[in-house]
Amino acid sequence: AQSVSQHNHHVILSEAASLELGCNYSYGGTVNLFWYVQYPGQHLQLLLKYFSGDPLVKGIKGFEAEFIKSKFSFNLRKPSVQWSDTAEYFCAVNNQGGKLIFGQGTELSVKP
Amino acid sequence: GAGVSQSPSNKVTEKGKDVELRCDPISGHTALYWYRQSLGQGLEFLIYFQGNSAPDKSGLPSDRFSAERTGGSVSTLTIQRTQQEDSAVYLCASSISPLRANTGELFFGEGSRLTVL
Numbered sequence: 270a271q272s273v274s275q276h277n278h279h280v281i282l283s284e285a286a287s288l289e290l291g292c293n294y295s296y297g298g299t300v301n302l303f304w305y306v307q308y309p310g311q312h313l314q315l316l317l318k319y320f321s322g323d324p325l326v327k328g329i330k331g332f333e334a335e336f337i338k339s340k341f342s343f344n345l346r347k348p349s350v351q352w353s354d355t356a357e358y359f360c361a362v363n364n365q366g367g368k369l370i371f372g373q374g375t376e377l378s379v380k381p
Numbered sequence: 382g383a384g385v386s387q388s389p390s391n392k393v394t395e396k397g398k399d400v401e402l403r404c405d406p407i408s409g410h411t412a413l414y415w416y417r418q419s420l421g422q423g424l425e426f427l428i429y430f431q432g433n434s435a436p437d438k439s440g441l442p443s444d445r446f447s448a449e450r451t452g453g454s455v456s457t458l459t460i461q462r463t464q465q466e467d468s469a470v471y472l473c474a475s476s477i478s479p480l481r482a483n484t485g486e487l488f489f490g491e492g493s494r495l496t497v498l
Contacts, residue, residue: 275423278421303487305487305489312472312489312490312491312492313424313472313474313487313489314489315486315487318486359423359424361424367429367437368414368426368429368437368439368440369414369426369487370426371416371423371424371425371426372423373421373422373423374423374424
């Protein structure tokens with residue numbers, strides 16, 4: 270069965286620090302990969318997604334993620350975080366059209 | 382409205398009662414998903430409807446949970462004989478098509494917070 274693992278449950282950073290959130294999945298076939306974000310009091314929204322092509326994907330608000338097929342990974346990065354990036358981040362994987370499976374989420378707290 | 386609509390936004394019930402949670406997806410979206418969000422558990426997949434195909438019920442935790450989607454639009458998640466461990470936020474999402482195309486994206490509702498006393 271598909272599964273998604275996010276290694277960090279809670280990350281605390283100061284503003285301007287660099288961010289990398291880990292995501293690994295277990296599925297041998299072709300996958301589509303997503304990162305969703307949930308800001309405090311808001312609903313989940315798409316941050317970025319990978320379907321095919323360039324494995325380095327750029328999303329909104331300066332976020333990017335790199336798909337490394339050999340490592341079954343899709344880590345999320347941002348060079349310099351802001352206080353407004355405080356949120357919960359979810360990685361998700363889909364095996365070509367079926368259900369979307371999410372990881373446990375990583376809570377990011379950015380100190381001003 | 383233009384987004385996914387869920388009701389009620391909050392529901393408090395007593396253990397053993399049945400509850401129904403409603404989801405109204407974005408018009409024209411053929412795929413509908415239910416998830417459960419609990420503290421420390423992330424988003425747990427429950428069920429997935431795609432057009433007229435048989436739903437993928439593989440995530441339903443027990444036979445107390447069921448869901449319907451009438452007319453390819455509105456969906457109702459029913460929890461019978463609620464237990465305290467059912468307390469969670471139940472999220473509904475819809476997408477315009479199966480997530481094959483590069484345009485594939487789930488749009489989420491605000492969720493229904495269920496508290497079982």
